[in-house]
Amino acid sequence: VLIEADQILDDVMVDGTVRIDRLRSMLEPLIAPSMQTRIYGELVSLLAGRGDVDGAVAIERLGCDLSRTHNVLVLCGYRTEPRRPLSAEDVARISEAHDRVYVNNTTSATVPPQS
Numbered sequence: 001v002l003i004e005a006d007q008i009l010d011d012v013m014v015d016g017t018v019r020i021d022r023l024r025s026m027l028e029p030l031i032a033p034s035m036q037t038r039i040y041g042e043l044v045s046l047l048a049g050r051g052d053v054d055g056a057v058a059i060e061r062l063g064c065d066l067s068r069t070h071n072v073l074v075l076c077g078y079r080t081e082p083r084r085p086l087s088a089e090d091v092a093r094i095s096e097a098h099d100r101v102y103v104n105n106t107t108s109a110t111v112p113p114q115s
Helices: 005-012 020-030 043-049 053-069 088-104
Strands: 037-041 072-076
Touching: 005 020, 005 043, 020 053, 037 053, 043 053, 043 088, 053 072, 053 088
Parallel strands: 037 072
Antiparallel strands: none
């Protein structure tokens, strides 16, 4: 199933804030309970590039939760040149949430950061 990232954001944003409950309710029906599901997402990159680091971190945490509770592999894509350059603090916050998926889920396809 292909769903445009910008369309998802339009559907889950309320007054400029990501509603994780809406995103979860949109994704869960697409997850087959008896099979491993792969979700490729660029929502975090889009939000971070727009300056919504809190929303980006919340979506990373949702991905971590889905990987633990629903046998989901979360595959991520990040723009190398976002609209708004991220601060080192922004990158660290997103990385911490993202890396938690890798560390806590040995079936995750998330690759740890290069040293």
